[in-house]
Amino acid sequence: MNVTDLTTFGWDDFFEANFKIYAESGYTCGRVALEHKNFFRLYTQHGEALAEISGKLRHEAVKREDLPAVGDWVVIRSRPEGDRVTIHAVLPRRTSFVRKIAGSRTEEQIVGANIDTVFLLTSMNQDFSVRRIERYLIVAWESGARPIIILSKADLCDRVVDRIDELQEVARGVPIHAISVVTGRGLDDVAQYFKRGETVALLGSSGVGKSTLINHLTGDDHLKVQTVREHDDRGKHTTTHRELILLPGGGLVLDTPGMRELQLWDGDESLQFVFEDIEALAEKCFFSDCRHQDEPRCAVREALEAGTIDPARYESYEKLQKELKYLARRRDKLSEIVEKKKWKKLSRQASERARLKRR
Numbered sequence: 001m002n003v004t005d006l007t008t009f010g011w012d013d014f015f016e017a018n019f020k021i022y023a024e025s026g027y028t029c030g031r032v033a034l035e036h037k038n039f040f041r042l043y044t045q046h047g048e049a050l051a052e053i054s055g056k057l058r059h060e061a062v063k064r065e066d067l068p069a070v071g072d073w074v075v076i077r078s079r080p081e082g083d084r085v086t087i088h089a090v091l092p093r094r095t096s097f098v099r100k101i102a103g104s105r106t107e108e109q110i111v112g113a114n115i116d117t118v119f120l121l122t123s124m125n126q127d128f129s130v131r132r133i134e135r136y137l138i139v140a141w142e143s144g145a146r147p148i149i150i151l152s153k154a155d156l157c158d159r160v161v162d163r164i165d166e167l168q169e170v171a172r173g174v175p176i177h178a179i180s181v182v183t184g185r186g187l188d189d190v191a192q193y194f195k196r197g198e199t200v201a202l203l204g205s206s207g208v209g210k211s212t213l214i215n216h217l218t219g220d221d222h223l224k225v226q227t228v229r230e231h232d233d234r235g236k237h238t239t240t241h242r243e244l245i246l247l248p249g250g251g252l253v254l255d256t257p258g259m260r261e262l263q264l265w266d267g268d269e270s271l272q273f274v275f276e277d278i279e280a281l282a283e284k285c286f287f288s289d290c291r292h293q294d295e296p297r298c299a300v301r302e303a304l305e306a307g308t309i310d311p312a313r314y315e316s317y318e319k320l321q322k323e324l325k326y327l328a329r330r331r332d333k334l335s336e337i338v339e340k341k342k343w344k345k346l347s348r349q350a351s352e353r354a355r356l357k358r359r
């Protein structure tokens with residue numbers, strides 16, 4: 001059998017060190033490429049494999065994040081029967097891109113694990129939104145991956161330079177690339193981010209061209225793409241699942257379904273970082289707990305009146321701040337519940353063991 005070096009899929013010393021405790025018991029490793037309803041597709045040393053979660057792992061998991069997500073390195077053992085493998089553990093994540101699930105429930109979703117670089121895509125036609133990019137940047141910084149802003153469909157826009165200027169204000173040093181798969185513009189520039197063993201995730205609304213870019217990189221049309229209806233913000237959601245794809249030139253890329261909303265999960269520090277300009281002003285307010293409403297000598301209000309900060313940007317900052325505060329409260333409640341659940345599980349297991357002993 002042709003044995004592949006796991007570093008092709010991003011394996012390195014970090015994962016090696018965390019795998020040590022399993023190494024002697026005959027376990028091996030794989031990386032989650034795709035999640036189906038009841039099983040996972042993995043990249044392993046011996047090619048692709050289908051995997052199921054062991055009963056023990058499923059039983060012991062108290063939160064969704066305890067279970068494997070796309071991009072995770074998992075500890076596996078092959079089964080004597082059939083060609084499936086069993087997942088016994090998830091190795092610690094180096095980075096994880098987490099959002100709150102869509103809708104009102106407070107639950108996190110791991111969009112991708114162990115991502116090195118995240119492309120935040122926004123197309124240059126009707127999808128273009130500086131405010132959306134601000135939100136994406138917070139989640140990206142929070143994930144631990146390096147964000148890159150990609151403006152797609154440059155061929156459909158005659159104000160490319162203006163758009164880049166507009167974004168530069170909020171990007172705070174994050175590289176911005178305008179690309180087009182039609183004219184080929186910028187494609188060589190983005191090629192630099194695809195390196196052997198490194199993982200790039202593509203995120204953005206439906207129809208911005210994520211799958212099209214990947215098809216261009218792989219040189220085939222493995223992924224389905226579809227024309228978007230003009231002026232229909234519901235889009236069509238062509239891609240329906242997340243998939244980690246190995247590129248012919250080395251490197252891995254994660255295609256994701258378009259997100260209608262990217263809700264924050266956590267990110268106080270990232271908010272401060274993304275809105276450093278406003279945070280710096282707030283420090284100059286006379287009152288240290290200034291709410292920037294009607295307090296005297298408020299540097300933020302002064303800047304807003306003088307026009308040195310964009311009111312729309314300030315509004316977005318306030319909105320995101322509120323969202324994070326609300327989430328922090330919900331999460332506190334949630335962790336209390338999880339803690340209780342964990343105790344219940346543990347004590348149930350203990351009494352079960354005691355019962356078996358007595359028999």
Ligand SMILES: Nc1nc2c(ncn2[C@@H]2O[C@H](COP(=O)(O)OP(=O)(O)OP(=O)(O)O)[C@@H](O)[C@H]2O)c(=O)[nH]1
Binds near residue numbers: 181206212257
């Ligand atoms: N003009 C132009 N069209 C593009 C470009 N890139 C992608 N498209 C078109 O945009 C449409 C949507 O592309 P997809 O790649 O399916 O978009 P996606 O981001 O994967 O969408 P979801 O899978 O729904 O999230 C297709 O018709 C593409 O041909 C580009 O650079 N220029």
Ligand SMILES: [Mg+2]
Binds near residue numbers: 210225238239258
């Ligand atoms: Mg797609």
Ligand SMILES: [Zn+2]
Binds near residue numbers: 290292293295297
């Ligand atoms: Zn103030």
